[in-house]
Amino acid sequence: MSDTKVVTESKSKPVKSFDVGSWLIPIIAVLVAMFIAAILIKLQGSNPITAYKSLFKTAFGSLEGIGLTLGKSTPLVLSGLAVAVGLRAGLFNIGAQGQLLSGALAAAWAGVTFDGLPGYIHIPIALIAGAFFGSIVAGISGFLKAYRGVHEVITTIMLNSIVMAIADYLASHQLREPDQFLTRTSEILPSAKMPIYSHLPLGFFIAVALALLIWWILGRTTSGFRIETVGRNRHAAWYAGISVKKTVISAMLISGAIAGLGGAVETLGITYRYAPAFNLGLGFDGITIALLGRVHPLGIIPGAILIGGMRAGAANMQFDSGVAPELVDLLMALILLLVTAPLITRFFKNNSNKSMTSGWGN
């Protein structure tokens, strides 16, 4: 690490600040993205107003719809939170996808294996299994970053594919549902299924509680302070006697545990088993959601609900207006582009002009 390099810093403001003005940017970004997508829908020959109406009516128009939306939002809150924790430490964890998958598979395994336990023991065990494996996968990247200087963006992306291959192998061999030819695990035992309280899924409340916990840790505890300091200025942190290596690894472990928990909640609350087609894209959505929420542990919740709502309403939208559900992927990309583009960011006064990037080898 040479002294002349630009210090790795996160683009975010202190966790405590919560000024209303800066929240206009995400809202405008969402509206502009929807407008651009509307033009594309129109060009495809469908009616954008019908499409959006159907999308949001399905997602937020009834209690069932809201329950579905919150269910879809749960893993998104957690993957957004995972990415946000990484960014706070100056790490860009784009491997939430792989960490989430390993968590989903681990929870499916725990949900099938531990027989004869009451729900209030079985569910926590399965959740912890998911968080544990997610944290191991992220820990590999954290370790390589801290001790070998390998950039976390590359290792996390590569681990996404590696985890997917391993999960695919396990789901088609050791963990496959007996006497079935499909690549998937058995359904988890009833004691591991997470309850739904009149359409409102338990997982969502766990996710919100975790977001509050992370908010408290980052803003009020010593370990949170270490993470924030390393994220702001690595050299200053080192000079102040903080172990940068340990902080980088622990931030990745926490980030991975949250993402793994996201996968576990999805398995125990929605899919009830692991199959390769499940959970896709949830980790990548986390990147958009984290940036949309201005890397604030609580700011990600509205963003996750919005995207979750779109995912929940997408199938009905296709039925009503003929627009492909992949519209949501396009919207996510546009939102990400707009929310991070400094052109509009600077329009609303922004002081951050610093870079996270400082080469591959530091």
Next chain:
Amino acid sequence: MKLLSKRNGYFLIAFLATLFFYTRDGDITTSVYATGTAFALPLALAAMVGIMCERTGIVNIGIEGTMLLSAFVAFFVSSLTQNIMIGLFAAILTGSIMGLLLALMAVSWRMDQIIAGTILNILATGLTSFLYVQGKTIPNVFQAIEVPGLSKIPFFGPVLFIHGPLTFLGLAVILTLYVAIYHTPWGLRSRAVGEHPSSADTAGVSVARLRYINVTIAGAIGALAGAYLSLELVGSFERGFTAGKGFTALALMIFGRWNPLGALGAALFFGLAQAYANQLMIDQVVNIPSQFTAALPYIMTIVVLTISAGKVRPPAAEGQPYEKGQA
């Protein structure tokens, strides 16, 4: 030049290993090497994108997205017009636009370059999955050409001189880039901008302009890699078609020390390793589950980076936005 350098050692080992396999079974060895070259080309081209950008100080992790979107455009424009040449040009235009977008974000807006590249990747994924239509076909793929005379040489003929036109074009791009970087004024200016932009600025080089030009051309090269995949090697397009090649290419760039020939060598090593793994499966010498051979390039990428990290030095100004007048 030292005769007993480490690099010559690698060449000697590679040469002896090839000779050994060739004497055991000539036909299979030749076909493995030919397949390996075909696998290596898109990786090598994608690594060129990285080299061109990083030599001028721009980190481009959007290579994957550039390749994906251009492969998509190449295939669907070819399908729409029933003409693969038009598809190829549309792809190159798309790649240049992606490069221009990155330059806009990284140079003019001074955005974090890692986030800018990620935006390209997510944008490409979003656009290709939204606009993707099933069941489209293209009239033909770029057919292999046998270079007269040269293709008759045993071993080297089939490995190097029987390929589609995009392969030859790609190899030409790589060699040209090597010469251009080390032996032309443009190359010297680019390297200066990547190492110490304020000095280059003082010497009268427009940092921003050179970065714009290089990143845009790099986008076009990335498009060539994408078009090669959909119009020559595979002849189709699926969602998530490029399967992480753009990221592997970054590792190859680092392994090749930001040198076009070094990256080409690293890509050939990768391509051959995959071709060998495939051959071992076909011969049923070993029974590796398909998931593990699929994961092999990713594992190798991490291993390569772990080994070479700390031993190589990236361009000094990489990843930093430049402001006129800064020290």
